[in-house]
Amino acid sequence: MSDSEEELFEKRIKIVFVGDSGAGKTSIATRYCNGEFTRHYSPTAGVDFFLKSVRLGDSKNVTLYIWDIGGLALHGNMLDKYIFGAHVIFFVYDVTNMSSFEILETWIETIRHLNEILDMQPAMAILGNKCDIAHQRTVKSDKSHKFAIDNGMPCYDVSARTGESIGARIGDLVAQIFGIPTTKIGERGLQRSTGQDSIDRKQSKPTLQQSTLPMVQKITQKQAKKLKKTASNPMLPRSKSSVCSLQ
Numbered sequence: 672m673s674d675s676e677e678e679l680f681e682k683r684i685k686i687v688f689v690g691d692s693g694a695g696k697t698s699i700a701t702r703y704c705n706g707e708f709t710r711h712y713s714p715t716a717g718v719d720f721f722l723k724s725v726r727l728g729d730s731k732n733v734t735l736y737i738w739d740i741g742g743l744a745l746h747g748n749m750l751d752k753y754i755f756g757a758h759v760i761f762f763v764y765d766v767t768n769m770s771s772f773e774i775l776e777t778w779i780e781t782i783r784h785l786n787e788i789l790d791m792q793p794a795m796a797i798l799g800n801k802c803d804i805a806h807q808r809t810v811k812s813d814k815s816h817k818f819a820i821d822n823g824m825p826c827y828d829v830s831a832r833t834g835e836s837i838g839a840r841i842g843d844l845v846a847q848i849f850g851i852p853t854t855k856i857g858e859r860g861l862q863r864s865t866g867q868d869s870i871d872r873k874q875s876k877p878t879l880q881q882s883t884l885p886m887v888q889k890i891t892q893k894q895a896k897k898l899k900k901t902a903s904n905p906m907l908p909r910s911k912s913s914v915c916s917l918q
C-alpha cells in the first residue's frame with residue numbers, strides 16, 4: 672500500500688451503536704447523519720448502515736461509517752462481524768426504560784470479550800437517550816454515572832428527538848482519535864445510502880467531566896495495515912443483501 676493509500680485508509684472511522692431494541696440507536700444515527708427524527712418505530716433487522724463526512728481541523732476530512740446494530744444481535748452469532756474493525760462503540764440505553772439500562776451490562780461484557788478475541792481496543796462510551804422526556808426518566812443519573820465509572824467509560828445524556836448532545840459526543844470521540852481539540856471539529860456534507868444533507872449542530876455539556884474520557888489511541892499505520900490484511904474493508908458490509916438478510 673502506498674503512503675497516499677495508507678493516508679486514505681486512516682481517515683475512515685467505523686462507529687458502532689449497540690443496545691436494546693427501542694433504545695433509540697437508529698434515531699440517533701438518523702439524527703446525526705440526516706438531521707431527522709421520526710416517532711415511528713421500525714425495529715432494525717440485522718444492521719443498518721450510515722455514512723457521514725466530517726472535517727477535522729482545517730484540512731482533515733474523515734468519513735464516518737456508522738453501523739446501527741439491531742438489538743437482537745446480542746443473542747445472535749453475527750456480533751463479532753458487526754463490530755470488527757470498530758474504532759468507536761456506543762452503548763445506547765433509554766433513560767425511561769430500566770431494562771434497556773440493565774441489559775448494557777451484558778452488552779459490555781459480550782463486547783469486551785469480543786474485543787479481546789478480535790484484538791481490538793475501540794473507544795467506548797455510554798449514551799442515555801431520550802433525555803428530552805426527563806419527567807419519564809426511570810434510570811437516575813447517579814446510577815448511570817456510577818455504572819459508567821465502574822466500567823471505565825464516559826456516559827452522556829442525549830436526545831435523538833431534539834438532537835441534544837449527539838453531534839458533540841460523536842465529534843468528541845472522533846476528534847480524540849486524531850488528537851484534535853474538539854473545538855476544531857467541523858462538519859461538511861453527509862449522506863446516508865438514501866439520506867439527505869442536513870446536520871445536527873446542537874451541543875450541550877457532557878454529564879461527566881472530560882477527564883473521564885478514555886484515552887483513545889491514534890490509528891497507527893501498523894493498525895491500519897493489520898485491518899487491511901484481516902478484511903478487505905471492515906468498514907463496509909460485504910454486500911447489502913447479505914446484511915439485510917441477517918437475523
Ligand code: GDP
Binds near residue numbers: 690
Ligand atoms: P432502536 O431500536 O434502538 O434503533 O430504536 P429507534 O431509534 O427505532 O427508536 C425507538 C422509538 O423510540 C421510536 O419510536 C423513536 O421515535 C423513539 N425515540 C428514539 N429516540 C428518542 C428520543 O430521543 N426521544 C424520544 N422522546 N423518543 C425517541
Ligand code: MG
Binds near residue numbers: 696697698713714740
Ligand atoms: Mg433500530
